[in-house]
Amino acid sequence: MRGFMSSFRSRLAPILLWLVAAATLGLAQPAVAAEELQGTWVATKVVSEGKPAENLVGHRLTFDGANFQIRSSDGKTIFAGTTSVDPAARPASIDFVNTQGDAVGKTWKGIYALDGDTLSICDNSPNLEAGRPTALEAASGSGHALFIFERAKQ
Secondary structure (H helix, E strand, O other): OHHHHHHHHHHHHHHHHHHHHHHHHOOOOOOOOOHHHOEEEEEEEEEEOOEEOHHHOOOEEEEEOOEEEEEOOOOOEEEEEEEEEEOOOOOOEEEEEEEEOOOOOOEEEEEEEEEOOEEEEEEOOOOHHHOOOOOOOOOOOOOOEEEEEEEOOO
16 A cells, blocks of 8 residues: 555656646636736727728727627627737737637737737738738738727727
8 A cells, every 4th residue: 555655646746746837827727818908999900911901990809808709890790719818928929719700710820019008919810821920010921910909998
């Protein structure tokens, strides 16, 4: 019995250590958009691959826990799914995993910056092969889109 308990403890110790480290680092928590992103944002400027995308201005992006929803200016849901953010990354990263809309099963990889009530997001939604942007810009041929949002007034 003593040999069993010693063996059991030696196997259990690394698992417990990992669980404590995961909880401390936030690895064991579900992906939730950063607290400061929560709520609804209205697109005020959009550039897609170097060209203004006026048809997207007025769209509303809502973060609710780990979920996101994008609605057109007339309130119709266009996309929805889950998000994960890494505010410690440089630049801060955000991923949108689509579960509703034309992009079901696709993940947009992006970066973001928050300045007061202005949220800037640059992602690869125009071209998933483009990969995650490294700067908040959407030059012609980049495969990236840059969205500038203002926090919605309640």
